[in-house]
Amino acid sequence: MKDSTIITIPSHPKYLSVVRAVSVKMTELHGLSAAEAEDIKLAVDEACSNVIKHAYEGDTGKRIVVRFRFTKSKLEVVIEDSGKMHPEYIAGRNLDDVRPGGLGVHLIRRAFDVVAFDEKKKKGNRLILTRYTKNREKHED
Amino acid sequence: MKDSTIITIPSHPKYLSVVRAVSVKMTELHGLSAAEAEDIKLAVDEACSNVIKHAYEGDTGKRIVVRFRFTKSKLEVVIEDSGKMHPEYIAGRNLDDVRPGGLGVHLIRRAFDVVAFDEKKKKGNRLILTRYTKNREKHED
């Protein structure tokens, strides 16, 4: 845990830009390309937006904790809230069905190989996003 | 505390750029001018550099916690470490005595009206930087 960087923000959309700034700096520091950095920034933004919308149902007075951890083999981003628990990440809409919404989950899965909720978390949610560094193709399908 | 934004980094100089990015975003969000934002960014960077150099004596495996809190009347930045305690902030060198070092404290005091250590902190240090929003002149000397 000592090697991770953590940003804690109020659950207000205006702080999403702070999370994006941290995301960009972190990926930059770890030598990811600008294109990779953009994908990851967007995915983390979408995951935090979902916390505000769905877990907190728009309540802007709560907190969101985003932890970045880089190891040789992967980038892990963990997003925690104390909001409404939900059993599983809904799949997002079928992309052929054009309507507002339902894109976020797709954009998260686009940047991360594994998207999973920590079952052990008691109150609120802990979303664990994992992106493998090497052989990314192998992990993608 | 719910309205504050907290960035926690490893005590390695490479993460100073992450703290600066958060500092810039936070001051931007709260409508400070670009010049004010620059002064604050520099001061926070200097305070974190001092933690690495003096409180942790170069140990890069510890943590630094930086909390930004804006109220109507002030900006408060709190910097916490778990390093070597020290009774008081040393004054910095006399600016007429040209030598490397000793500038950081001056640059911190330049951006903040009050620079104080929290006496109640048991282990490590908690530096509290306060900058008043209005009538800044009144608080400056």
Next chain:
Amino acid sequence: MKIETAEHKGHKLVSVSGDIDMYSAHELREELMRLTSRKPQIVLVNLIEVPYMDSSGIATFVEILKVMKRYGGRLKLVHMNEGIMEIFRFSKLDSIFEIVGEMDDALKS
């Protein structure tokens, strides 16, 4: 994010600058809703100063597009950067929207 609304060759031109995310999309939505309530035939949105857009921004444009289509209006997105364009493509929205490279081409068809 900043929004400026002007006239361009007799049409409404909305110039946005800054990131469009869940925070700013709200304001953008208000402005575009206000504008389209008067049923203009063409609305141009200049994105040249928009470096970033998330799904809240996209949802806003989908919504406005639907509003305009209902009365036969046309929404044109001008100067979308390549990164955002890629998200539109990924979301299969690039064919739904009129996405125009240059201001000069925006009124050609």
Next chain:
Amino acid sequence: MKIETAEHKGHKLVSVSGDIDMYSAHELREELMRLTSRKPQIVLVNLIEVPYMDSSGIATFVEILKVMKRYGGRLKLVHMNEGIMEIFRFSKLDSIFEIVGEMDDALKS
């Protein structure tokens, strides 16, 4: 931060790009120490692509300046931006350093 060392009209020119902070100042110090160990008469440092410098960067330049003064060399800082210049002024270092606006002027005196 990136450092490039080249020749400019027979003198050493060090071009830095990126923030100079406690992290990058270390690398900059190494490069300038290496360079000045050969006692060049003039060293030009181009700061045009340096948006930010903290006291670690300043300390590095003070140290190099002292090294060079010892053998009679001259360190010239070129294209320092206004924000950094202000810090040098505040630190009473603006009169200690040779700070030059343009590359063309750097070799004039």
